[in-house]
Amino acid sequence: MAILLYELVGADAARPFSPHCWKISMALAHKGLEYKSMPAPFTAIPRVEEGATKTVPLIRDGDRLVSDSFDIALYLEETYPDRPTLFGGDGGKAMARFVERWTQLTIHTYLGAAVLMDIHDCLDAEDKAHFRRTREQRFGKPIEEVPVGREEKLVAFRASLEPLRSTLSVQPFIGGQSPLFCDYIVFGAFQWARIVSSYQPLAEDDPIRDWFERCLHLHDGLGAKVPAAA
Amino acid sequence: MAILLYELVGADAARPFSPHCWKISMALAHKGLEYKSMPAPFTAIPRVEEGATKTVPLIRDGDRLVSDSFDIALYLEETYPDRPTLFGGDGGKAMARFVERWTQLTIHTYLGAAVLMDIHDCLDAEDKAHFRRTREQRFGKPIEEVPVGREEKLVAFRASLEPLRSTLSVQPFIGGQSPLFCDYIVFGAFQWARIVSSYQPLAEDDPIRDWFERCLHLHDGLGAKVPAAA
Structure with missing residues (x-):
């Protein structure tokens, strides 16, 4: 039976956008698991x-329910050891944590603020009210004000x-010659922005864009199947 | 025959201080190799x-000469596969590159400037002249001016x-439950500052200090054998 992947959507159910859920759809495809x-x-x-x-992604695999993107990736690695590895060994499991924390603190912090209104605008009416309330509590200001200053901060973000x-200057993927879960961690963040917003955080000649394109086309173009926001 | 490790020193040959050389002395000890x-x-x-x-570390292992800290670590892993792993698999090899680049850009950039005069002051007369010339070329100003502003930048550095x-809040080492080369990459940077300078870049209650202490005491206290600068 196919694994069920509960993932966040806005008004359009065909445009899942959560960075953490994208990590898992990519991880499931990487393992060649139907979901x-x-x-x-x-x-x-x-x-x-x-x-x-309380949060997605959540997967149901038979009678097992697993939440939290990193825990799901560890679960998949342990449960399906004969399929392509997501971590490339125990060292990769440990260091993927560092990539996760770096991504969260560096990329999510900037992009999450920069495209906050775009996320809001993707949601249905009930979610819009929920999002406004919870984010205004988190940021301590009207959500319209959160992206203000993103242009001034863009140079520092880049x-x-x-x-x-620099890592991508010596190898095509963070995981080395081919992608691992660490790539999906970073991919999820940029895919999140790509799906909700036309805001372009990377310079046109940034080699990170080439890597992101490579990721979009992995696994039969899974990431590219959801078109970028207009 | 013991491996030879050529490593950078100042006027006191018993106080090797190069961050890149420390990565390798720790890696050699990790592998249990005499050097x-x-x-x-x-x-x-x-x-x-x-x-x-042109640079150290350089190792001689029999008739093999290998330079560049990362290349040396890869060489040791390949040549001594039955000894404790430095990477924990291919994923760890790839992601250690990311840790290396992050360390170089985040820690070395700040600490290298903050303790520049302390490095200078450790050197013998001939090296002092060389260091001043090459660093003034690199920084485009008198070396005395390079550390200026380190206090103002300290909050951002921390x-x-x-x-x-954040990684160390979920596991005792960057490499997981025990240290890997990725730990020595970061350790090297803080050990460099510890040996040349009394400047303390970490707050007293920073959990990174606990991790650093754990690293200092690895391998029979190899790192702690060189006392901190007074």
Whole structure:
């Protein structure tokens, strides 16, 4: 039976956008596992699988429910060891944590603010109200003000990506000659922005764009199947 | 026959201080390989092994000469596969590159400027002149001016370490439950500052200090054997 992947969507159920959910759709495709996308808007998540989780991604694999993107990747690695590896060994498992924390603190922090209104605008009415309330609490200001200053911060953001850029100057993927879960961690962040917003955070000649294109075309173009925001 | 490790020293040959050389002394100890430290001041490097290298570390293992810290680590992993792993698999080899680039761009950039005069002050007379000339060319100003402003930049530097701090909140080493070469990459940078300078870049309650202490005491306290600068 196919694995069920509960993933975040806005008003359009065919445009899942959560960075953490993209990590898992890519990981499932990497493992060659069949899965069925189960769209869940923000306000529907508490009702998913009888309240099994506060956040998505959540997967159901037979009678197993697993949430948290990193835990899901570890679960898939352990449960399907004969399929292509997501980590390339125990060292890769440990260091993928560092990539995760770096991505969260460097990329999510900037992009999450830069495209906040675009995320809002993708949502259905009920989710819009929920999103506004929770994000205004988190940021301490009207959501319209959160992206203000993104242009001024763009130079520093691009500079902060230099460890990624430099890594990609010696190898085609963060995982080496071929992608690993660490690539999907970073891919998820840029895919999130690509799907909700036309805002372009990377310079046209940034080699990170080449890597991102390579990722979009992995696994029969899974990432490219959802068109970029207009 | 013991491996020879050519490593950078100042006026005191018993105080090797190069971050890249520390990566390799730790890696050799991790592999349980006997090695002999061969001290080389900056201006002696061109004469090492008949001009084999422009930079240290350089190792001689029998008739093999290998330079560049990352290449040496890869060489040791390949040549001594039955000894404790430095990477924990191919994924770890790839992601250690990311840790290396992040360390270089985040930690070396700040610390290299902050303790520049302390490095200078450790050197013998001939190296002092060489160091001043090459660093003034690199920084485009008198070396005395390079550390200026380190206090103002300290808050941002400490904040930039958050991906490391956050990783160490879920596991004791960057390499997971035990250290890998990725730990020695970051350790090398802080050990460099510790040996040349009394300047303390980490707050007293920073959990990165706990990790650094753990690293200092690895391999029979190899790192701690060289006392901190007074």
